[in-house]
Amino acid sequence: MVAREARRLEARLRAEAQETERALQKELRDVRTRHRQKLSAVNRALKELKGEFRVGKQRLRAETRRADKEAARAEKLERQLAAARKELSELRQKLELAQRARKRQAAPFSKGDPKADPKKPGRKKGRKYGKRGERPKPEKVHRVLEAELPGVCPDCGGPVQETAVHEQFVVEVPPIEPHVTQFNVHVGCCGQCGKRVQGRNPEQHSDALGAAAVQIGPVALALAAHMNKLMGASYVKIANFFLAAWGIGVAPSTLVRAIKRLAKKGEPSYEQIAEAIRGSAVVYPDETGWKVGGLKSWLWAFVGEDATYYTIEFSRGFDVAKALLGEDWDGVLGHDGWSPYDKFCDALHQQCLGHLIRRCSLILETAKRGAVRFPRAIKAIFQDALALRDRHAAGEISDHGLLSAIGKLEKRVERELRRKFTYEPNRVFAKHLRNHEDQLFTFLRLRVTLELDVKATNYLAEQAIRPAVVNRKTSGGNRTAEGARAQAVLTSVFRTCKQREIDEVQFLVGLQRAVDVRDYARTALGP
Numbered sequence: 058m059v060a061r062e063a064r065r066l067e068a069r070l071r072a073e074a075q076e077t078e079r080a081l082q083k084e085l086r087d088v089r090t091r092h093r094q095k096l097s098a099v100n101r102a103l104k105e106l107k108g109e110f111r112v113g114k115q116r117l118r119a120e121t122r123r124a125d126k127e128a129a130r131a132e133k134l135e136r137q138l139a140a141a142r143k144e145l146s147e148l149r150q151k152l153e154l155a156q157r158a159r160k161r162q163a164a165p166f167s168k169g170d171p172k173a174d175p176k177k178p179g180r181k182k183g184r185k186y187g188k189r190g191e192r193p194k195p196e197k198v199h200r201v202l203e204a205e206l207p208g209v210c211p212d213c214g215g216p217v218q219e220t221a222v223h224e225q226f227v228v229e230v231p232p233i234e235p236h237v238t239q240f241n242v243h244v245g246c247c248g249q250c251g252k253r254v255q256g257r258n259p260e261q262h263s264d265a266l267g268a269a270a271v272q273i274g275p276v277a278l279a280l281a282a283h284m285n286k287l288m289g290a291s292y293v294k295i296a297n298f299f300l301a302a303w304g305i306g307v308a309p310s311t312l313v314r315a316i317k318r319l320a321k322k323g324e325p326s327y328e329q330i331a332e333a334i335r336g337s338a339v340v341y342p343d344e345t346g347w348k349v350g351g352l353k354s355w356l357w358a359f360v361g362e363d364a365t366y367y368t369i370e371f372s373r374g375f376d377v378a379k380a381l382l383g384e385d386w387d388g389v390l391g392h393d394g395w396s397p398y399d400k401f402c403d404a405l406h407q408q409c410l411g412h413l414i415r416r417c418s419l420i421l422e423t424a425k426r427g428a429v430r431f432p433r434a435i436k437a438i439f440q441d442a443l444a445l446r447d448r449h450a451a452g453e454i455s456d457h458g459l460l461s462a463i464g465k466l467e468k469r470v471e472r473e474l475r476r477k478f479t480y481e482p483n484r485v486f487a488k489h490l491r492n493h494e495d496q497l498f499t500f501l502r503l504r505v506t507l508e509l510d511v512k513a514t515n516y517l518a519e520q521a522i523r524p525a526v527v528n529r530k531t532s533g534g535n536r537t538a539e540g541a542r543a544q545a546v547l548t549s550v551f552r553t554c555k556q557r558e559i560d561e562v563q564f565l566v567g568l569q570r571a572v573d574v575r576d577y578a579r580t581a582l583g584p
Contacts, residue, residue: 262569279565289528320543337361343518348534411514428480
C-alpha cells in the first residue's frame with residue numbers, strides 16, 4: 058500500500074516535472090524568439106543608422122568640398138579685388154602725373170600735338186593788339202653816321218630827289234677789354250709783438266699773395282654767381298663766356314672755389330635773412346625736389362614780406378620748417394596743404410585756393426554724371442571768394458558785409474561736405490577740405506580783423522621756386538653738401554636783394570671787399 062502510494066506520487070512528480078520542463082522549454086523558446094526578433098530589429102536599425110551615417114558623411118564631405126571650393130574662390134576673388142584696387146590706384150596716380158606733366162613747363166617737343174585751327178601768328182590788327190610799345194630814344198649819342206642817297210634809282214636808273222631825313226639808333230655793346238688793377242700790398246711786422254701786418258686797400262677783395270696773387274675781380278665773380286645760381290649756367294659755360302665776351306681766361310674749378318668762398322662770406326647775410334623770415338607776419342613756404350650728390354633731397358623756399366630764405370635738406374618733414382621758424386611761431390602761413398605745415402599749432406593757416414581750384418579742375422576732367430557736382434560747386438565757392446576779395450579791395454563792400462559774406466561761404470562749404478561720396482577722388486578731396494575747413498577763408502577774415510593782406514594763394518613761394526626749377530633742368534642739383542649750402546646762401550641773397558630793390562651784383566661786390574662781413578650785411582642789406 059505504501060509502495061503503491063509512493064509510486065503514484067513519484068509518477069505524479071515526474072509528470073509535473075516533465076510538464077514544468079516543457080513549459081520552461083517553451084518559455085525559453087519564446088524568449089529566444091523574442092530576443093532574435095529584437096536583435097534583428099536592432100540590427101536592422103543599426104544597419105539603417107549606418108546607412109544614414111554613410112549618407113550624412115558623404116553629404117558632409119560634399120559640403121566640406123563645396124565650402125573649400127567657395128573659400129578658395131572667395132580668396133581668389135579677394136586677391137583679384139586687391140590687385141584691381143592696386144592697379145586702379147596706380148592708374149590714377151599715373152593719370153594724375155600725366156595731367157600734371159601736361160601742365161608743367163616742358164620742352165617744345167613735349168607740348169603735345171598742334172591745334173587743328175591755330176591762331177594766325179604775328180601781331181593783331183586794331184584794338185586787339187593793345188598798346189604799342191617802342192624803345193625810347195637814347196639820351197646820349199656817341200657818334201652820328203649818314204646814310205646817303207644813291208645817285209640814281211637802283212630799279213630804273215632815274216634821278217633821285219631827297220624828301221626827308223629819318224633817324225635810326227643802334228645801341229651796341231662797346232669793345233670790352235679786361236681792366237687790371239695792381240695792388241702794391243705793403244707788409245711789415247709789429248715792433249712790439251713781432252706779428253706780421255699786411256696793408257689792405259678798400260677796393261681789395263682778398264688778402265691772398267704769392268701763387269694766388271692774380272685773381273678774378275669781385276664784379277666778375279658776382280656776375281659768375283648770378284649766371285650760375287639764377288640762370289643755371291654751368292661753370293664751363295661761364296668760363297667760355299668770360300673768354301669770348303671779355304677776354305678773361307679762367308678755369309671752371311677756379312670759379313667753383315671762388316663762389317664757395319663768396320657763399321661763406323654771405324653766411325651772416327643768410328642768417329640775417331632767416332631772422333627777417335622769423336619776424337615776418339606772413340610767410341609763404343614751398344618745396345621742390347632736388348639732388349645732392351645724386352641723392353634725393355628737397356629745396357625749400359620761405360617767402361616773407363621783404364626776404365626769401367632757401368635751404369636744401371634731405372628731409373621734407375616738419376623738422377626743416379621748425380628749424381627756421383620755431384615750433385611756436387604764431388604768424389600766418391600760406392601754403393599748398395602739405396601736412397607738415399599743420400603742426401604749427403599757434404599759427405594761422407591759409408590753404409592755397411589756386412591749388413584747390415586746380416584740384417577741382419582735375420577731378421572734373423575724369424568725373425562722370427553726378428560726380429561732377431561736388432568739384433563744380435567747390436570751385437564756384439572759391440571763385441566767389443576771390444571775387445569777394447576784389448570787391449572789398451575796390452571799396453564795393455564794407456567790412457561788415459565782408460564778414461557776413463564769409464559766413465555764407467562757410468555754410469556753402471559745410472553743405473557740400475555733407476554729401477555722400479561714391480567717387481573716390483571726391484571722397485579724398487572732401488576729407489582734405491573737412492580737415493582744413495577753418496583754413497579756407499583766412500585771407501578774407503584777416504583783411505577786416507588785422508587789416509593784413511594775406512594772399513589767397515602761395516604764388517609768391519611758387520615764383521621763388523621757379524628759378525630753382527629752371528636751374529635744376531640744366532644742373533640736376535648739386536654734387537656736394539658744400540655746393541648745396543652755397544646754392545642756398547647765394548640764391549637767398551639774390552632774391553632778398555631783388556625784393557628790397559638792392560643791386561645784387563653791387564651788393565656782392567661790396568661783400569667781397571668788406572673787412573667785417575657781418576657789419577656789412579647789417580648796413581647794406583638792411584634790417
